[in-house]
Amino acid sequence: MIKEIREPLIFEISEAGKRAAELPALDVPKTKNLLAGVALRREIEGFPEVSETEVTRHFTRLSQKNYCVDLGLYPLGSCTMKYNPKVNERLSGLPDFAVSHPLASEELVQGSLEVLKRLETYLCEIAGMDAFSLHPAAGAHGELTGMMLIRAALEARGDARKYVLIPDSAHGTNPSSAHICGYSVKEVKSNEKGTIDIEALEAVMTDEVAALMVTNPNTLGVFESDICRVAEIIHAKGGLVYMDGANMNALTGIVRPGDMGIDVLHINLHKTFSTPHGGGGPGSGPVGVKKELVPYLPVPVIGEKGGRFVLDFDRPATIGRVRSYFGNFSVIVRALCYILTLGPKGVREIAEFAVLNANYIRKNLEGEYHLKYTTPSMHECVFSDKIQKEFGVTNLDIAKRLIDYGIHPPTMSFPLIVHGALMIEPTETESRRDLDLFIDAMKAIAREAKENPEILRSAPHVAYVSRLDEVAAAKFPVLRWEKKS
Amino acid sequence: MSYLSLSDKDKKEMLAALGVGSTDDLFCCIPDAVRLKRELKLPAAQSELELVRTIEEIGRKNAYSRHLSFLGGGAYDHFIPTVVDYLSSRGEFVSPYTPYQPEVSQGTLQVVFEFQTLICQLTGLDIANASLYEGATATAEAVLMAQRITTRNKVLLARTLHPQYREVVRTYIKNIGLEAVDVPYGPDGRVDKDALGRTLDESTAAVVFQSPNFFGVVEDVQALSDAAHGRKALSVAIVAEAVSLGLLESPGRLGADIVTGEGQSLGVPVSFGGPYLGFMACKKEFLRQMPGRIAGQTMDKEGRRGFVLTLSTREQHIRRERATSNICTNQGLCALRATIFMETLGKQGLKELAWQNAQKAAYAADRLGSVPGVRKKFSGPVFNEFVVELAKPWPAVDIGLRGKGIIGGYGLESAYPELKSCALVCVTEMKTKDQIDRLAQALQEVLS
16 A cells, blocks of 8 residues: 555646547437527536546545545444445346336336335334335435424324424434424433433423434433333323434344334434445435324335335325435345345344444443443443543544554544543444454553653544644635636 | 354353343343344345345346336436446445544545535536435425525425426425425426516525426526526526536526536436435535535645535534534435546546437437427427427327337326326437437337
8 A cells, every 4th residue: 555645636637638438429410500599618617637547546546545444443433334245235236226217117117116115114123113214315314204204293183383302412413304394492401321311301391392302222322211201201292202213223123113112213224234334425214103104104105006016106194205216225225135134133133243342342441431421331332531631632632543543533522411522333243353453542542641642632643644624624615626827 | 144243252252251141131221121022023144145146036027127218307327437336336435434534534535525626617606515315305405595595485496397306395395484386387398487577576585497407408597597686586506417517508607596406417327216416506605504514625734735524513413403404424425426427527528428418319309200190399409308299198108119118208297287198208328329210110100
């Protein structure tokens, strides 16, 4: 590997007249006054001109500046960075799937519809729900869809209500999704165990509250042990319970949200079901519902009629379409492949080993790093920089120093209720060796914090760039390349 | 088959280190009453070979791939150069996440920065974001953005805007006090400018139109933008066929304030509708109202250029319910594909690709128009799609064509009840003259 890669922007190596793609000669008679009367462009100003060799080297060099799951442990809490099976990549791109058009008649795309129906069925079983919609393109899109379903169901009962309750440990997407649905957010405080405070919940739960959005396990990696009681409190006042299933990796085969009072949830296929994160998507955020909410699901719904799969648009109570076509199909194929590969025992092992690995890390780092909540951890554990702060070292310094040890940093500064948080989620696919490498690195960093804090504050030392000036980036935004005048 | 990496010995030792007897004990905080006491009802685990057989067999049930198809309507069959698949399938691009740690994500961040630049160049606008989900939700985001900018509560949606995009906008706005009004089209298949003039008023936040529109007709972007601006509303141009931007004047130059839409055409497979690539560009004065991730250039401590995610105070993880959007994960890998695609085709290639699409569609429109019983429905100029009106009802024609192994187009009646016996026909560079002639011949036989 080349240590120093100075890769210019493609625009900076562009030279007039170069090209990396050739089309066949036009094989139809040329129309003379093509697009008569339409404003046409002379050229795409600034667009690059490079050879295929240059394109290949450009992206290969850029790729080498990325850390990735294929390289090592990626303990980014709440993101479930597990291994992405390679066969799933291949099968998701099978020509029969890749060319199939979303506007084709149902009878021509029975295979694609079967993929959707099968995954819906399996997700219902895993989550204990009555129906799933695979339309949502990502977790936040699933939340939005789920909250729309809740609103529709409550409107049908006569009152959409005003508020949504969200614990203070929730993902930022939760309040934002509730807001787009026209709801005002009321925060629910956590107790000293890091779970929802039942008394606080009872105090804010009124008949003006539409729903509670709960993440379980929550963002501290702690299971909401009172979840059944929580659901009772919400249901007793006519509200519904939404679960952010971002952390389903802790629960598969162990407990089903549908069995603990959850009315609606979303699952992230790019987390629990191993579809790659792609440097920031595409994901997929299917929404599962209990019977009462089925009539409101987005259209089209995949139905079955006479042994064939059909698209059902005749849903008078539907919230409507939430996106074009049917969902992030090739992501859905990957998730289906994953479930078929694992089978029932394997799906349960996801949770068993994710929780084992997280607790192994916790056990080994306890004492070295401060653990604000000592409640048992599920699939992730949240430490803080409280001990290291005494030496003038922050969670940011710890994270950047980990890069020098060749490991991706954990999620930082989230959840907000842990000051200086380091949120660690190893996932189930990691080897003991990789877990130990991480533990040893974290221990070494804890030592360095005491003995040589400067080495942390100036980290990373071995990356292609040192710490970047994020303040300047926001203050004087340069968001595109421009030709020097 | 499983993807675990712990041996039985590892497992035993790790459990012992934790002082528990079995993995079951790790779940002690889950109330026993709700725990699942049976195995999940899922099919038995499969080996890789069995899985390949299973999935390939399901794939073969798609009869679609054995047809000659002229479907478009927001999802376009374009040639994807091999380098796009090859480079975009590198694990270094596929398996990381959002570049929260810029020092180990410079690859992804520079790609996003280049993507933003390319989108600005294509659309003729100042700034672009790192991507949105797909065309329809991107359109909805643009509508919400226009409401924030203008604080007005009505949007006008051209009926020539993709019907599914209009549906999604309506789903998004119904709970937040925004009203959407459809604007009809004229005999040329373009927005009816008189009707637009009558509907535009001081409460209009934006005029939202698509060009080339759902009928394949190129709209008069300048005139629509001028009309919007006359009432201090925003001009929001939707592009569902991004390849058209290789040939058509950029909407930004023709007055559009926000250009958003679908980038699937740029190297992303049709793949039954997703994942696709929403993109968004706008004038720089709207920067703070833009949704989604944005990469920006900065320096490291040694003065070396680097890239970071920036302006995140607009976003949900900082601003929570007051964010510009709830979007978090977007379409990174699809944006990478589009970036490789655009840089591979380059300035000349994309222009020629667009030109060939328009040429082939023009030939096909003429050729089909010469078939007795086929009439070109609209008089407006088209890019790579056009609407034909047939002497027989479309369902019968469709079935007739399918009998000859051809999917001739998309029947418009379900989305446009007034367009009975009309179909949308798409011709990209993937169709040869012989294939177009085959469609004409088949239509002649079916209609006679």
